[in-house]
Amino acid sequence: MQVKIIISTVAFMLTMVIMGYAALREPARMETYTLMYEARSMEAGATIYHNNCTTCHGENGKAEECYNGDGEQIACAGRSLHNADLLCGATSKRMSDMQWLGSKHAFIAGTIAAGRSANGMPTWGAEYGGSLEPYEVEYVTKFVLNWETEALCSQPTLPPPDWPETVAELPAGNAANGEQLYSIDLGCAACHGNLAEEGSNAVGPWVGNFQNLDNVRIEGYTAADYMYESVLLPSEFISPECPTGVCAGPPSGMPDNFGTRMTIQDMADVMAYVLATETFEGNQTIVYEP
Ligand code: HEC
Ligand code: HEC
Incomplete structure (x- = not known):
């Protein structure tokens, strides 16, 4: 009898120790998982971007160099996305120019999903009849937002040329x-x-x-x-x-x-x-x- 009690007490304590250890490890495990998820969605976003967006916005998002399917250089129809005016600050210059009151994420994701067809930006979100599922819009949004870096946002903006008045x-x-x-x-x-x-x-x-x-x-x-x-x-x-x-x-x-x-x-x-x-x-x- 006595032995059984001792064994079950020891077993109980061991279980508690193991569970406690697992619980302590949980945040670290979650963090690794989140990082892996972030890395994977960034990679998926990069692929979606490469396949759908580069003809108009360029491979590096600066709308400086674009190629058609045959590899010939063409005019970039899109605006620069890898750009301080669009990405820097909680309310970027572009967001205030467009009188956008929501978040930057919503501005980018919403533009990608709904498009601005009158200005040549196609509609991508499946909910608007486009070819990207909501999670794909989310991935590519993350990829675009990823261009917001310290280096980009601390770059001094060059003054415009002194435009002649006539x-x-x-x-x-x-x-x-x-x-x-x-x-x-x-x-x-x-x-x-x-x-x-x-x-x-x-x-x-x-x-x-x-x-x-x-x-x-x-x-x-x-x-x-x-x-x-x-x-x-x-x-x-x-x-x-x-x-x-x-x-x-x-x-x-x-x-x-x-x-x-x-x-x-x-x-x-x-x-x-x-x-x-x-x-x-x-x-x-x-x-x-x-
Ligand atoms: C056929 C050309 C074309 C393609 C392909 C294209 N875009 Fe655009 N995009 C545009 C144009 C043109 C604009 C500017 C629209 C405007 O001025 O209202 C734009 C604007 C945007 C904006 C808003 C930029 C701003 O400053 O307001 C985002 C974000 C964007 N595109 C992301 C994407 C993503 C991501 C893809 C791929 C899934 C993509 N675009 C594919 C032409 C394109
Ligand atoms: C993303 C599309 C887009 C790009 C790129 C663009 N424009 Fe425009 N442009 C427009 C639109 C839309 C209008 C009409 C709205 C307006 O009057 O502002 C316009 C208006 C004009 C007009 C007046 C046309 C008229 O008949 O009244 C001229 C001139 C012009 N653009 C020249 C240029 C030149 C030169 C460039 C390149 C340096 C350029 N545009 C780049 C979209 C564009």
């Missing part, structure tokens, strides 16, 4: 270089199409008719004035001729950051290409205030 002060433009900028480097062609082909514009108005002044939409402006203002300050005037009807905005569906992404010479070159002229005549004072 187009006559721009340097002479080089149309051949402008074609490269328009078609590939700055991505204008992704939205505005090919200058030689009316109807090739996917998102914004076709700008192939700027050469014969058809598209001067504001009284008193020259074509050069109008184009200069449209690129520097897209929301200043919203064009009536998008492929789906009157263009959306303000804010304009055209990115408003060309004033910080382009040099003054880039501007002259793109204008020379679109307007088919080397030097520019203007009537207006256009003040760049982003």
